[in-house]
Amino acid sequence: MNSAISVCWSENDRAKETRSQGRNVTKTNFVSGRLINMRMILLFVLGGALLSIGCQSTPVQSEANSQDVAATPPALQSQTAPEASSNSSKAATVKRQKRAVKSAKAFASNEPSVQASVPASPAPETYTLAAQTDIPVRLIDAVSTETNKAGDTFLASLAEPLTLNGVILFPKNTSVQGKIVSLEEPGRVSGVASISLQLTEIQPANGSPVPLQTQPFSETAKSQKKKDAAIIGAGAGIGTAIGAIAGGKKGAMLGAIAGGGGGTGYVLATKGQQLKYPSETLMTFKLAEPLTVTR
Numbered sequence: 001m002n003s004a005i006s007v008c009w010s011e012n013d014r015a016k017e018t019r020s021q022g023r024n025v026t027k028t029n030f031v032s033g034r035l036i037n038m039r040m041i042l043l044f045v046l047g048g049a050l051l052s053i054g055c056q057s058t059p060v061q062s063e064a065n066s067q068d069v070a071a072t073p074p075a076l077q078s079q080t081a082p083e084a085s086s087n088s089s090k091a092a093t094v095k096r097q098k099r100a101v102k103s104a105k106a107f108a109s110n111e112p113s114v115q116a117s118v119p120a121s122p123a124p125e126t127y128t129l130a131a132q133t134d135i136p137v138r139l140i141d142a143v144s145t146e147t148n149k150a151g152d153t154f155l156a157s158l159a160e161p162l163t164l165n166g167v168i169l170f171p172k173n174t175s176v177q178g179k180i181v182s183l184e185e186p187g188r189v190s191g192v193a194s195i196s197l198q199l200t201e202i203q204p205a206n207g208s209p210v211p212l213q214t215q216p217f218s219e220t221a222k223s224q225k226k227k228d229a230a231i232i233g234a235g236a237g238i239g240t241a242i243g244a245i246a247g248g249k250k251g252a253m254l255g256a257i258a259g260g261g262g263g264t265g266y267v268l269a270t271k272g273q274q275l276k277y278p279s280e281t282l283m284t285f286k287l288a289e290p291l292t293v294t295r
Helices: 002-054 058-071 074-110 112-117 225-269
Strands: 126-129 134-139 153-158 162-164 167-170 175-184 194-203 217-220 282-286 291-294
Touching: 126 162, 126 167, 134 175, 153 194, 194 282, 217 282
Parallel strands: none
Antiparallel strands: 126 291, 134 153, 134 282, 153 175, 162 167, 175 194, 194 217
């Protein structure tokens, strides 16, 4: 009897234990299910967060890239480092260029008066002096038929400024160069002195020489034939008087011949008149052809 009762109690205990274990299993499954659901929710939240980070601006991407680079193995970092540095240097260059453009625009907008105050350089204009235009000059070098020869050059300066329509092309005292085209010395028996001068170029203080061509300035010394005849006649008259006093009519004839010969000898021994132009002599030349000047 007692053994039967003990068997019943043991069966009841086993049933209770089985029911409690079942309840525990149910509770465990419920908790596990809730944990799985919470993990899924966390995964969805993390996925949305990652998508939002990927859609952000470039600086955030650069930070993510730097984190990725830090997380990569050293071997991969050594390979990707040159590319990252190149990209960063290009980005820095672009930023500097943008800043320079912005600063230039700001300066231009803030300084309109400075830009307006800088005048544009005027375009050069061309002026042409017509032929026959007078060019007055003063000699710097002295010129003479006694000391110079054909082909010699001389210096002069403009006595007046060369102007056209109120524009000064060459100011007063601008240097001018000329040459002696021809020169003839006076002879002892016949011939008189003559000279011909011509301007060849204008030499401005600033700039290259400007070639020009003028008509010759020519001059011939006065003839001395009358003066020579007077000298010869005077010598003959003096000789006649002396011969008449010394020997009558015959002496007068001999004296006239002797006196005339002496006068002729004086004329042959002396040259004719020389042409001399000292420094500061004023001369006026005329252009032989038009002169074009750019200013």
